[in-house]
Amino acid sequence: MMIIRPVQLEDLAAISALAAKTGVGVTSLPSNDERLAARIERVLKTWRDEATQAEQGYLFVLEDTEQNKVVGISAIEVAVGRTEPWYNYRVGTLVHASKELNVYTQMPTLFLSNDHTGYSELCTLFLDPEYRHSKNGQLLSKARFLFMAAFQERFADKLIAEMRGFSDEAGRSPFWESLGRHFFSIDFSEADYLTGIGQKSFIAELMPKHPLYVDFLSPEARESIGQVHPHTAPARAILESEGMKYEGYVDIFDAGPTLEAYVSELRAVKQSRVWPVVIDDQATSTSNTTYLLANDKFRDYRALLAQVSFTDTAICLPSVIAAALAVDAGDTIRAVTLFSEAQFVKASAVKESR
Amino acid sequence: MIIMRPAAMADLAQIERLAEASGPMVCTLPVHRRNLLEKVERSLSALQSDVMMPGEESYFFVLEETTTGQLLGTSAIVAQAGYLEPFYAYRNEVIVHSSRALKVHNRIHALMLTHALSDHSQLCSFFITQALRHTHLPQLLSLGRLLFIAQHPERFSQELLAVLPGIADKTGRCPFWEHVGRKFFGIDYNQVEYYNGTRNKTFIAELMPHHPLYVPLLAEEAQAAMGQVHPDAELQFDMLMGDGFEADNFVEIFDAGPIVTARRNTLYSWQQSKVAIVDIGMPEMSDQQGLIINDQLADFRAIVAAIPSVNIPTANSTSLCLKPEQAAALKVEKGSRIHWLPLPEH
Numbered sequence: 001m002m003i004i005r006p007v008q009l010e011d012l013a014a015i016s017a018l019a020a021k022t023g024v025g026v027t028s029l030p031s032n033d034e035r036l037a038a039r040i041e042r043v044l045k046t047w048r049d050e051a052t053q054a055e056q057g058y059l060f061v062l063e064d065t066e067q068n069k070v071v072g073i074s075a076i077e078v079a080v081g082r083t084e085p086w087y088n089y090r091v092g093t094l095v096h097a098s099k100e101l102n103v104y105t106q107m108p109t110l111f112l113s114n115d116h117t118g119y120s121e122l123c124t125l126f127l128d129p130e131y132r133h134s135k136n137g138q139l140l141s142k143a144r145f146l147f148m149a150a151f152q153e154r155f156a157d158k159l160i161a162e163m164r165g166f167s168d169e170a171g172r173s174p175f176w177e178s179l180g181r182h183f184f185s186i187d188f189s190e191a192d193y194l195t196g197i198g199q200k201s202f203i204a205e206l207m208p209k210h211p212l213y214v215d216f217l218s219p220e221a222r223e224s225i226g227q228v229h230p231h232t233a234p235a236r237a238i239l240e241s242e243g244m245k246y247e248g249y250v251d252i253f254d255a256g257p258t259l260e261a262y263v264s265e266l267r268a269v270k271q272s273r274v275w276p277v278v279i280d281d282q283a284t285s286t287s288n289t290t291y292l293l294a295n296d297k298f299r300d301y302r303a304l305l306a307q308v309s310f311t312d313t314a315i316c317l318p319s320v321i322a323a324a325l326a327v328d329a330g331d332t333i334r335a336v337t338l339f340s341e342a343q344f345v346k347a348s349a350v351k352e353s354r
Numbered sequence: 355m356i357i358m359r360p361a362a363m364a365d366l367a368q369i370e371r372l373a374e375a376s377g378p379m380v381c382t383l384p385v386h387r388r389n390l391l392e393k394v395e396r397s398l399s400a401l402q403s404d405v406m407m408p409g410e411e412s413y414f415f416v417l418e419e420t421t422t423g424q425l426l427g428t429s430a431i432v433a434q435a436g437y438l439e440p441f442y443a444y445r446n447e448v449i450v451h452s453s454r455a456l457k458v459h460n461r462i463h464a465l466m467l468t469h470a471l472s473d474h475s476q477l478c479s480f481f482i483t484q485a486l487r488h489t490h491l492p493q494l495l496s497l498g499r500l501l502f503i504a505q506h507p508e509r510f511s512q513e514l515l516a517v518l519p520g521i522a523d524k525t526g527r528c529p530f531w532e533h534v535g536r537k538f539f540g541i542d543y544n545q546v547e548y549y550n551g552t553r554n555k556t557f558i559a560e561l562m563p564h565h566p567l568y569v570p571l572l573a574e575e576a577q578a579a580m581g582q583v584h585p586d587a588e589l590q591f592d593m594l595m596g597d598g599f600e601a602d603n604f605v606e607i608f609d610a611g612p613i614v615t616a617r618r619n620t621l622y623s624w625q626q627s628k629v630a631i632v633d634i635g636m637p638e639m640s641d642q643q644g645l646i647i648n649d650q651l652a653d654f655r656a657i658v659a660a661i662p663s664v665n666i667p668t669a670n671s672t673s674l675c676l677k678p679e680q681a682a683a684l685k686v687e688k689g690s691r692i693h694w695l696p697l698p699e700h
Contacts (some may be wrong), residue, residue, distance in 0.1 A: 096538045098560040101549065105538055105561070182570040183451050185458050194456075202453040208568055210464070215537045216571040 001066065002136055003324055004143040004294075004303040006047060007040055007059040007073070014070035015040075015061070022126050035197055046078070047299055054082035056154075058147065059124065060301075062140045064131070065324070071131045072140045075124035076148070079156055081117035084200050087207070088113050088249040088258060091214075091225060108214040110225075112207060116249065120148075120263070122161040125235065135290065135305055138338055141238050142292055143303035145268035150296040150334055152263060159263050160249075161239055164232045165256025166224040175255040178221035183208055191253055207252065225255040232256075241340050243267045268292070272336035275315035279329045283309045283316035290338040293317075295325045302326050305338060355683045356426065356491060358498045358656040360401055361394045361414040368425040369394070369416065372481055378526065378544040379519045379584060381551035382478040383428060389552050393430065393479070400433075401652040405509045408433035408475060413502070415654075417482065417495050420683065427482035429495045431503065433510055436472025439555040442562065443471050443604045443613050446581070463569035465580075467562060471604065474615065475503065477516040480590055487589055490643050490658045493697055496593050498656040500623040501647045505693050507618075514618050516599065518591050519584040520611025530610040533576035538563055546608055562607060580610040587611075596698060597622045627695040630665075630674040632686050637662035637675040646674070646694040648684050655684045661696060 007015070012033070019031045043059040045051045056079065062072030080086045089110040097104040122144060127137050148155055167173040167188070176188040184191055184206050194202060214222055226246060228236050236259070243266045244259035251258070263269060274296065285307040293315075294303035302325045309316045315333050317325070327333060361369065369390050373383045384390075393414045400411035410433070417427035435441035444465040452459040477499055482492050503510045522528035528543040538561050539546055549557060569577055581602055583591040591612065595601065598621040599614035606613055618624050639660040647656040659680055665671045674694060676684070686692060 094563075096561045096563070098557040100553070101539075101541070101557050101561070103540055103557075103561060105540060107538065107563075109565075179571070182568070183460060183462060184456075185460060186456065199455065202456050202458075205453040206451045206456075206458060206460075208451075208462070210568070211565045212568070212571070213537070213563060213565070216567070 001064075001320075001324055002134070002139060002304065003063055003065060004060050004139060004301075005063060006299070006301055007043060007061050009040060009044070011061055011070050012037055012040060015073060018070070018073060018126055018128060021128065032197055043075075053079050058144075060140075060143060060147075060303075062127065062131075062136060072127040072136065073124055074122070074126075074140045074144055076144050076155070077121040077123055078154065079118050080121045080160075081114060081119075085114050085204065086116050087203060087252050088116060089212075089252050089255070090115060091248040091250060092211075094211075094213075108225075110212040110214060110250075112209055112211075112252070113249070116158075116160055116258070116260075118156055119158045119160045119260070120155040122159065122239070135338065137234070138238060139292065139303070139305050141235065142242065142268060142338065143294065145242055145266055146272060146292055146294045146303055146334055146336060147301060148263055148266070149269040149272045149336075150294065151298060152269065155263055157262060157264070158260060159244070159266070160258050160260045161244060162251055162258050163236050163239075163256045164229040165251055165254030166227045166229055167254060173224070173254040174218060174220035175224045176253055178218040179208075179212070180253055188253060195253075203252070221255070226250055226257045228256055241267075243270075267340050268336050271340075272334050274332050274334050275310065276313065277322060277327050277329055277331050277333055278311070278314040278316050279319050279322055280316040281318050283318065285309045291335050292338045293321075293325060294334050295327050296332060296334050297326065300326055308335075355420045355657070355679060356417060356494070357420055357683050358415055358417055358429075358494050358654075360397055360652065360654050361416045361428070363394060363398070365416055365425060366391060366394060369428060372425060372428055372483075375483070376481040378547060379522075379586060380479065380481055381519075381547040382430065382517075383481055384548060384551040386552050397430075398652070400509075401654070405433075408509055408511050410434070410437050411509065413499075414479065415495070415499065415502075417491060426486060426491070427495045428479050429477070429481075429499055430479035431499050431510070432476040432478060434472070435474045435476040435515060436469060440469040440559075441472040441474070441476070442555070442558055442607050443468055444567075444607050444610070445470065445604055446602065447566065464566040465569060465605070466566045467564055467607070468604075471513075471515050471613070471615070473511055474513040474515040475510040477514065477594075480516075490697060492589055493593060494645060494656060494658045496590065497597060497623050497645055497695065497697075498647060500597065500618075500621060501627055501645060501656065501693050501695055502654060503618060504624050504627055505647060505649055506651070510618070512618055513615065514599075514621075515604075515613055515615045516590075516594055517606050517613050518594075518611050519587045520606060520609030521579040521582050521584060522609060528579075528609045529573075529575040530579045531608055533573040534567065534610075535562075535608050543608065550608065558607070576610070581605055581612045582610075583612055622698070623695055627693055628671070630672060630692055630694060632681060632688055632690045632692055633673050633675040634678055634681055634688050635675045636677060637664065639663065640666045642666055643697045644694050645697055646676075646680075646684060646692055648686050649691045649693065650685065653685050655686075657683050658697070661694070666696075
């Protein structure tokens with residue numbers, strides 16, 4: 001059975017093994033054991049209610065209970081940019097016009113900004129390639145939304161997710177080559193790594209601060225603004241189906257898009273409902289709708305996917321699922337369909353057409 | 355005899371022909387009758403006014419062959435480059451992006467739009483007939499202005515500037531314009547320079563990028579053109595640099611041609627020019643050529659002539675002996691005050 005639970009100290013070795021597999025581009029999972037251990041400490045401190053707001057974060061693992069193996073991680077930061085600046089480029093427009101000369105030009109312009117300071121952030125999403133099936137990726141990513149639905153008051157009003165930007169097979173980012181390289185004189189992978197291990201002051205020292213007219217960048221760089229890396233496209237699709245949108249903010253190194261949403265507007269937050277639990281080993285689900293279920297226990301959080309049935313007043317769980325969720329009869333479960341209506345219709349339409 | 359004098363209304367037709375001959379390169383000499391007429395009018399007005407400090411005045415000069423009355427060139431001074439409207443230039447700034455932790459130290463050039471030169475007096479509208487380029491007459495027409503400034507300092511700023519045309523080929527394609535200005539204006543280089551010379555500057559404020567331009571992001575050929583003078587203007591450039599103007603700090607906003615600047619009291623022409631009292635005679639001449647001006651305004655005259663041997667070495671000479679035809683050309687007589695400058699070797 002695949003379950004989502006908070007990270008524990010004992011998971012360090014497994015997470016370190018996962019970190020070694022991520023390659024360039026998953027910034028917040030550096031292959032650096034000291035930093036990983038410190039990260040785990042910090043989130044455990046958050047769960048103990050001992051962390052300051054600037055420190056707070058949550059880290060979840062996906063565990064294969066049969067193999068007793070941690071195979072995925074996902075995380076939320078509560079408030080970014082509170083100790084060090086959080087940088088983006090905002091893609092804006094400057095209009096240059098002269099009626100006298102009958103000239104009108106719209107110039108897309110990149111403005112360096114710290115606008116997302118204080119927002120909550122989805123991050124550190126990684127699933128072992130061998131487990132990329134059976135909706136494991138959906139579970140790993142979306143369990144966080146359900147957690148936020150249960151504990152909204154612990155998060156900011158707005159949520160962001162930075163998506164990895166475009167780079168080619170050789171690992172070259174055209175945006176970096178056209179812009180960042182002139183100022184940083186280091187490879188994109190090194191800049192990325194340094195940011196991931198928290199050495200960010202070099203950004204303030206080296207970044208061009210003045211607004212940049214996009215027209216001065218190479219055509220490849222221009223095209224990559226707001227584009228995700230091909231491998232990241234599925235993750236983008238998932239987040240957009242959950243209500244997150246690109247609003248014109250991109251990463252300063254590779255121009256990958258930042259998706260954002262009001263937490264209160266997230267699908268999982270709006271549509272999830274809390275149900276009293278009834279244990280029923282005979283119950284079978286009447287439809288083949290997959291639900292994302294979670295126990296809403298802050299410290300002993302559990303989430304998983306299941307096809308279950310409901311009465312008018314309760315959710316009917318087989319005992320093995322109840323046990324995995326650490327709940328008994330009379331406790332409550334938060335449930336939401338794994339997919340939004342539109343996604344579900346699309347998915348079944350695809351099935352029928354085969 | 356060839357003299358430099360202020361332009362008169364009767365000169366207008368010839369001035370227009372010279373404007374045409376100068377081509378699009380000299381944007382302060384546009385082929386635009388009304389504009390040229392106003393330049394002459396303003397100059398006449400300035401020369402007749404009492405001026406205590408630089409303001410809206412401008413001064414327009416011509417080079418005339420007195421026996422035929424043919425005009426051979428033009429030059430001008432604007433008392434304040436940005437009197438009514440700002441004078442736009444790009445300042446060539448260096449921004450250091452440095453991180454000790456990463457052992458990175460980059461000097462990044464950025465072009466910053468600036469109005470800082472607005473208070474400078476501006477030398478402009480220089481054009482001389484092609485055939486005369488290897489004589490001393492370009493110096494007469496160009497440096498004559500600097501002596502005029504030295505003679506009437508209250509009318510001008512302590513700081514001077516001149517805009518030299520940048521790189522453009524014969525078809526009018528200007529590499530800096532193609533990669534910078536055109537993105538914002540969408541029009542040809544010759545067209546924008548023409549507007550620059552004939553219209554008020556509102557269109558610049560509306561269309562130019564106001565944020566600094568990072569030079570490393572510009573196309574190679576645009577970068578290469580920055581601060582480079584058009585080959586046809588090298589004569590002009592060399593004369594001013596030879597007198598002590600500095601380049602490399604500012605460039606023109608459309609073609610990135612060099613804008614040369616100087617504090618006037620550091621210039622050779624300012625430091626080496628001398629005041630003398632006129633004597634009339636037939637002195638023995640040295641090989642040294644000199645630029646000589648009178649101290650008049652509306653009757654300003656300047657000539658190039660060989661300097662009498664007795665005035666070399668030039669220290670401590672309080673009088674200068676002129677031949678009668680020279681005195682006539684300069685509109686001076688015995689006892690008049692003149693200002694003269696030994697001209698450096700060509």
